[in-house]
Amino acid sequence: GLRRCLISMDIHHIEEAFQEIKKTIQAKDTFQNVTILSTSETLHSIKPLDVCCMTKNLLAFYVDKVFKDHRELNPQILRKISSIANSFLYMQKALQQCQEQMQCHCRDEATNATRIIHDNYDQLEVRSAAIKSLGELDVFLAWIDKNHQGTSA
Amino acid sequence: RxxxxxxxxxxxxxxxxxxxxxxxxxxxxxxxxxxxxxxxxxxxxxxxxxxxxxxxxxxxxxxxxxxxxxxxxxxxxxxxxxxxxxxxxxxxxxxxxxxxxxxxxxETQIGPPGIALSTDEKSISIVLTAPEKWKRNPEDSSVSMQQIYSNLKYNVSIYNTKSNKTWSQCVTNHTLVLGWLEPDTLYCVHVLSLAPGPPRLAQPSEKQCVRTLKDQTSALK
CATH class of the missing domain: 2.60.40.10 (Immunoglobulins)
Structure with a gap:
């Protein structure tokens, strides 16, 4: 069976959507001395076996927390964020099938790494945490690209 | 101070x-x-x-x-x-x-690969060598950009100087054979490295040209 559950979708249009708003979003993040995802010990230490669970957890983190907590006045940025959010919902559905086939098992490593990310988020005021997490979407997307290579175009 | x-x-x-x-x-x-x-x-x-x-x-x-x-x-x-x-x-x-x-x-731009061309009458073999990561000291061991981007791709552009036609192919492996070419014709190649992630600038290689050999069968007549 699959060692990990791969997402069969094209990450590039999400990357391009984010690329267009990245500078604006990151410029709003004024806490340069704090990161949410970027502690390289967190994401980069994830083993192939834990990729599916970690992907599922991070998609949920963005869909259920970040996109909801973020307030955006600029309609163009809002449109891009909505497009990214919809893509994440699609990816969640794709991973759901793995869940049903029990190929998305969550070991302690992925659970602990997810908790670190949520703890980092909760240490900041919610709007600042949301804008910082959005600013770090390129880290998450690069991690997905690297770990779900088998399927991206 | x-x-x-x-x-x-x-x-x-x-x-x-x-x-x-x-x-x-x-x-x-x-x-x-x-x-x-x-x-x-x-x-x-x-x-x-x-x-x-x-x-x-x-x-x-x-x-x-x-x-x-x-x-x-x-x-x-x-x-x-x-x-x-x-x-x-x-x-x-x-x-x-x-x-x-x-x-x-x-965000780093991926430099062009090294290109080695060899030819016979109707085909050209292209061998690509991934660019190297910058290193602090010349004597440090080399790290290929391929080791950083395992899914590095190359866009190979080929120009037939006789027909004035250009075509390109996207490859992931390092050897490519272009077949069904015209004998005794000058072909020019340049290559672009493509890394995953959002679009980024890339530096095309120098153009390299090679002439296919004369058709031996017509030479014997």
Missing amino acids: AVLCISGGLPKPTNITFLSINMRNILQWSPPEGLQGAEVTYTVQYFIYGQKKWLNKSECRNINRTCCDLSVETSDYEHQYYAKVKAIWETNCSKWVETGRFYPFL
């Missing part, structure tokens, strides 16, 4: 950005406007995203040039960074001007 100066007494440098090719990361900027002829110097600092404080780059303190090599300081390409520069002239200095967040893994 830090120079004491009146902050904001000078206009800021402009166009601050990282020029990054194969993980060689050079900070560059333009002089402040309106100070032509003045002996302006610059001081640079950098910041590792998520860390606590700005760090000095001693080799880029009170320098005349408008660039600073931060490759060593930004060599962990999976981290992200900021850099800033200020201008100094006599007892005045500008406020700092800062880059956006710089993420070498996603």
Whole structure:
């Protein structure tokens, strides 16, 4: 069976959507001395076996927390964020099938790494945490690209 | 020794950005406007995203040039960074001007691969060698950009100088044989490296040309 559950979708249009708003979003993040995802010990230490669970957890983190907590006045940025959010919902559905086939098992490593990310988020005021997490979407997307290579175009 | 100066007494440098090719990361900027002829110097600092404080780059303190090599300081390409520069002239200095967040893994330009061509009558063999990551010392062991981007791709463009036609192919492996070519014809090739992630600038290779051999069968008649 699959060692990990791969997402069969094209990450590039999400990357391009984010690329267009990245500078604006990151410029709003004024806490340069704090990161949410970027502690390289967190994401980069994830083993192939834990990729599916970690992907599922991070998609949920963005869909259920970040996109909801973020307030955006600029309609163009809002449109891009909505497009990214919809893509994440699609990816969640794709991973759901793995869940049903029990190929998305969550070991302690992925659970602990997810908790670190949520703890980092909760240490900041919610709007600042949301804008910082959005600013770090390129880290998450690069991690997905690297770990779900088998399927991206 | 830090120079004491009146902050904001000078206009800021402009166009601050990282020029990054194969993980060689050079900070560059333009002089402040309106100070032509003045002996302006610059001081640079950098910041590792998520860390606590700005760090000095001693080799880029009170320098005349408008660039600073931060490759060593930004060599962990999976981290992200900021850099800033200020201008100094006599007892005045500008406020700092800062880059956006710089993420070498996603932003470095991938240099062109090495290209070796060999030919016979109707085909050309192309062997590509992935570009090398910048290294601090020439004697350091080489790291291929392929080791960083395992799904590195190449866009190979081929130009038939006789028919004036160009076509291109996207390949992932390092050897490519172009078949069904015309004998005794000059073909020119150039190659672009493509890394995953959002679109990024890339440097095309030099154009290399090779002539297919004469058709031996017609030569014997």
